[in-house]
Amino acid sequence: MLYKVMGRDVFKDFVKSLISDYEFIGPKKKDKAVHDFVPIKDISELDINYKRTTIPPAKKILFPPDEKLVTYEVNEKIKVRPLIESSEKVLFGINAWDINGMNFLDRFFVTDFIDENYLERRKKLIVIGMDSEPTETNFSPSMDSEYAKDGFDLYLTELKDRYFIRINTARGDEILKKYAVTEDALVKDFKDYNNYMDNYRKKFKLNVNIKDFYDNFELIYDDDEFWKRVAKNCYSCGSCNLACPTCFCFNVKDDIELNLKDGNKTREWDSCMLPEYGLVAGGLNFRPDKENRLKQRYRCKLKTFFDKFGRYACVGCGRCIEVCLAKINIADDINSIKKEVSV
Amino acid sequence: MSKPKVGIFGFTGCGGCQLEILNLEDQLLDLVSAVEIVHFTEAITEHSDNYEIALIEGSVTTEHDIERVKKIGDIAKIIVAVGSCAVNGGLNCLKNLYGVERAKELVYGDKKDWIDSIEVKPIDEYVRVDYYARGCPPNRLEIVDIIRSLIIGRKPEIPNYPVCVECKRNGNTCVYDFGITCLGPVTRAGCNSRCPSSGTGCESCRGLIDDPNINAQKDLLAEYGLTVEDIISQFNLYNACKKVIAKENKK
Numbered sequence: 288m289l290y291k292v293m294g295r296d297v298f299k300d301f302v303k304s305l306i307s308d309y310e311f312i313g314p315k316k317k318d319k320a321v322h323d324f325v326p327i328k329d330i331s332e333l334d335i336n337y338k339r340t341t342i343p344p345a346k347k348i349l350f351p352p353d354e355k356l357v358t359y360e361v362n363e364k365i366k367v368r369p370l371i372e373s374s375e376k377v378l379f380g381i382n383a384w385d386i387n388g389m390n391f392l393d394r395f396f397v398t399d400f401i402d403e404n405y406l407e408r409r410k411k412l413i414v415i416g417m418d419s420e421p422t423e424t425n426f427s428p429s430m431d432s433e434y435a436k437d438g439f440d441l442y443l444t445e446l447k448d449r450y451f452i453r454i455n456t457a458r459g460d461e462i463l464k465k466y467a468v469t470e471d472a473l474v475k476d477f478k479d480y481n482n483y484m485d486n487y488r489k490k491f492k493l494n495v496n497i498k499d500f501y502d503n504f505e506l507i508y509d510d511d512e513f514w515k516r517v518a519k520n521c522y523s524c525g526s527c528n529l530a531c532p533t534c535f536c537f538n539v540k541d542d543i544e545l546n547l548k549d550g551n552k553t554r555e556w557d558s559c560m561l562p563e564y565g566l567v568a569g570g571l572n573f574r575p576d577k578e579n580r581l582k583q584r585y586r587c588k589l590k591t592f593f594d595k596f597g598r599y600a601c602v603g604c605g606r607c608i609e610v611c612l613a614k615i616n617i618a619d620d621i622n623s624i625k626k627e628v629s630v
Numbered sequence: 631m632s633k634p635k636v637g638i639f640g641f642t643g644c645g646g647c648q649l650e651i652l653n654l655e656d657q658l659l660d661l662v663s664a665v666e667i668v669h670f671t672e673a674i675t676e677h678s679d680n681y682e683i684a685l686i687e688g689s690v691t692t693e694h695d696i697e698r699v700k701k702i703g704d705i706a707k708i709i710v711a712v713g714s715c716a717v718n719g720g721l722n723c724l725k726n727l728y729g730v731e732r733a734k735e736l737v738y739g740d741k742k743d744w745i746d747s748i749e750v751k752p753i754d755e756y757v758r759v760d761y762y763a764r765g766c767p768p769n770r771l772e773i774v775d776i777i778r779s780l781i782i783g784r785k786p787e788i789p790n791y792p793v794c795v796e797c798k799r800n801g802n803t804c805v806y807d808f809g810i811t812c813l814g815p816v817t818r819a820g821c822n823s824r825c826p827s828s829g830t831g832c833e834s835c836r837g838l839i840d841d842p843n844i845n846a847q848k849d850l851l852a853e854y855g856l857t858v859e860d861i862i863s864q865f866n867l868y869n870a871c872k873k874v875i876a877k878e879n880k881k
Contacts, residue, residue, distance in 0.1 A: 341801050522816065529794075543782065544778075545657060
């Protein structure tokens with residue numbers, strides 16, 4: 288990691304040059320409720336001061352909701368053509384917990400198999416992070432995700448009169464050298480940065496005791512009454528999964544044209560909360576009830592992947608709490624487990 | 631392989647479902663190359679009673695309708711109900727809420743006896759239905775998908791999850807965030823979240839999913855200021871033939 292500082296006056300020109308030289312994705316106000324990460328053509332569209340983004344920006348760029356994987360042509364011989372659509376992009380203004388969400392996906396998509404489509408896009412994605420204000424449902428510090436240790440090229444932190452920059456890759460260093468005048472960070476800069484981080488961390492009001500949850504989860508796992516209560520109002524609508532920056536499940540569909548010659552295989556975001564998720568050939572569904580599916584989701588996020596990767600499949604962004612019309616609150620549920628098992 | 635013969639029939643409804651098939655402009659030529667259409671009420675004058683697949687739109691509202699739909703049921707090997715009226719009775723079912731006699735009187739006054747009208751029912755009250763292309767209007771791409779699946783001998787994939795899934799895939803902001811109520815959380819997807827994507831609430835034209843959380847939906851609507859009557863009327867717009875809902879749940 289290298290550390291530099293950049294004057295506030297340089298920032299605007301730096302961003303403008305990136306917009307003109309790269310395919311540039313950044314936060315833009317979408318409606319009164321949310322911002323969205325979209326291609327930016329002019330700096331006036333960019334709005335760094337966002338609180339909420341619709342769906343996880345990183346996930347949708349690296350792992351689109353709908354993606355053609357393969358096209359094929361059935362004649363005397365079958366011709367199959369794999370598709371990987373990717374191009375070099377700058378992702379600007381993504382916050383730490385969403386970078387940590389990407390870091391989780393990075394791990395997932397290369398561990399048991401290599402997902403070439405994901406990997407190709409990830410390699411070509413230049414990530415420039417910046418902090419954003421947490422919402423009241425955000426519990427990132429409890430999940431060790433309010434700060435990004437890796438997974439980005441540059442991370443810009445706005446101090447009073449300058450930006451403190453963490454340079455994490457050679458690519459980031461080159462970009463910074465090419466497009467901005469910077470100076471080495473000095474002791475004063477580090478001090479100001481530390482002060483900033485102390486204050487920033489105070490802005491997160493929601494805490495969860497994830498260790499208590501982890502240690503007691505197996506004790507509650509078979510308590511059907513508890514899970515029925517938690518899932519009582521669940522719609523099985525999958526909104527929690529589909530808004531999640533770490534959910535990776537997908538379904539592959541085979542579409543053949545009416546000419547019965549041309550076709551393609553498409554993958555789309557799936558969700559473990561949908562009834563059909565556990566449906567297998569022969570009509571058996573091994574997770575027919577909503578309470579069953581909900582506890583499995585919690586296990587996947589807060590247990591399974593910690594055991595497997597040493598990192599939770601949850602960054603505490605709070606999106607699932609915000610999108611849930613049934614008001615199911617993962618933070619409350621994490622905090623309630625210990626009390627529940629000690630009764 | 632000979633082309634499967636298809637009949638497209640209309641019962642009581644606005645006829646818009648047949649129009650949706652005609653609106654398949656980019657795929658219409660492929661469609662008529664893949665199947666032979668022997669009856670299509672809105673599009674062709676020729677008619678034959680020799681068909682394997684029947685696409686039926688509209689609900690059954692007269693004694694004559696019952697005879698017709700049963701005859702189609704005797705001939706066709708596969709029946710696809712197309713659109714809300716055929717699938718769950720649709721808007722026509724609102725008539726049942728008044729009672730048939732009262733409804734006839736309201737509309738036709740002292741001439742009500744001229745009218746042959748019975749309680750509205752979806753077509754599966756009279757014939758077996760193999761597949762449902764839901765919606766008002768139905769999603770024409772889903773109709774194509776059903777036909778294509780039938781040709782290649784695959785079970786069509788009709789979603790049994792709520793509209794919320796498509797809203798999220800489409801990156802929509804939830805309409806509840808704008809104070810608009812929506813039946814999306816209990817309504818079967820497959821429309822590509824057509825209404826919420828345009829900023830308006832779902833009215834459940836595709837009917838409910840198999841296992842809808844109706845109590846949660848009632849709580850939610852009540853929280854947004856709807857009375858019990860409002861809630862029932864929201865559900866009734868397309869789903870007044872409640873027996874259908876109960877029956878579908880059992881499947």
